[in-house]
Amino acid sequence: MQAPRGPLPARQRKLKMGTTSFMVVMHVLATVALLPRFWSWQGLVAFGVLYWVTVLGVTLGLHRLVAHRSLVVPVWVERMLVIMGTLACQSGPIEWVGLHRHHHRFSDQPIDHHDAGRGLWWSHSEWMLHDIPALKELDRYAGDLQVDPFYRWLDRWFLLLQIPLGLGLYWIGEAAQVHGGGIGLVLWAIPLRLVIVYHVTWLVNSATHAFGYRNFDCPDLSRNCWWVALLSFGEGWHNNHHAHPASARHGLRWFEFDLTWQHVRLLKRLGLASRVRTARYVPGAS
Incomplete structure (x- = not known):
């Protein structure tokens, strides 16, 4: 049992209007996309x-490859995967990786920015609508990325990636005379995709700290949740991950299907991945 959390510090109570407005607009446009x-x-x-493309970029690129260095790939493969993950518009790669490493250091403690002890809604998405003190520690948690101009550029301009993508989709939609035209294609492939990917990613922060089973006795609330694992390409085996954060394989039991791990295996067969770190599940051990 965790101790009840007190109210947010005064400096964190105010909503960040930029982030909040962006999320509202994306959700409205995603709803519009579903019109007949x-x-x-x-x-x-x-x-x-x-x-x-986006989910694999987050799970394999930003998460297992860069944040935890669970494997080694050629520079061009790493950069391609990171660009794929950055298409998720979940901030830039330096901020994403730094916050994730901070989360592992303080998982489900009051200092954790999406501390599950504050409730399901907070850990799911409310945390990002407020000031995030951990952002002041990016030098400490993502200093290895800050020295790379590629990562610095992506971190600053990640939103710009949606522009050529949107223009290309619009042109295809108009040229192919798609029902709904170029606008319809853009709505489905950008705001609707972003919103679904957002919630799938956020479920790893919220649902897998509330629902499911535990293979390992970790000092946090992490759990293995099969339906989140299916949606998130294996990230839902979250208790396994918190027990063995450096493992490129999250699904450790025979029934824990991990689609991202299958992509890692493919890269290894193609000679594009080496020094792949993996953990094992041993019944009765934790």
Whole structure:
């Protein structure tokens, strides 16, 4: 049992209007995308392909590769995967990685920025709408990335990646005379995709600290949640991950399907991944 949390410090109670406004706009546009006038099978395909690209970029690129250095890949592969993850618009890679490493250092403690002890809604998404003190410690937690101009540029301009993507989608939609036109394709592939990816990612912070089972006795609330694992390409095996954060494989039991791990195996077969670190589940041990 965790001690009840007190009220937020005064400096954190005010909403960050930039982040809050952006999230409101994205959710409104995602709802608009679902109107019948914007439906098309091409939009569904664009959504599916970019969902795979974005989620894999987050899970394999930003998370297992960069944040935890669970494997080694050529520089061009790393940068491609990081760009894919940055398409998720979950801040830039330096901020993403720094905050994630901070989360592991203080998981479910009051200093954790999405501390599950403050409740499901806070850990799911409310935390990002307020001041995040951990951002002041990025030098400490992501200093290895801050020395790279590639990462610094992406961290500053990550939102710009959506512009060429949107223009390309609009052109395809108009040229192919897709139902709903270029606007429909853009709505499905950008705001709708972003909102779904947001909530899937946030479920790893919220649902997997509340629902599921534990293979390991970690000093936090992390749990393994099968349905989050399916949506997030294996990130839902969260208790396994918190017990062995450096492991490139999160699904450690035979039934814990980990799609990101299958991509790591593919990279290894292709000679594009080496020094892959993995953990094992031993029944009765924790």
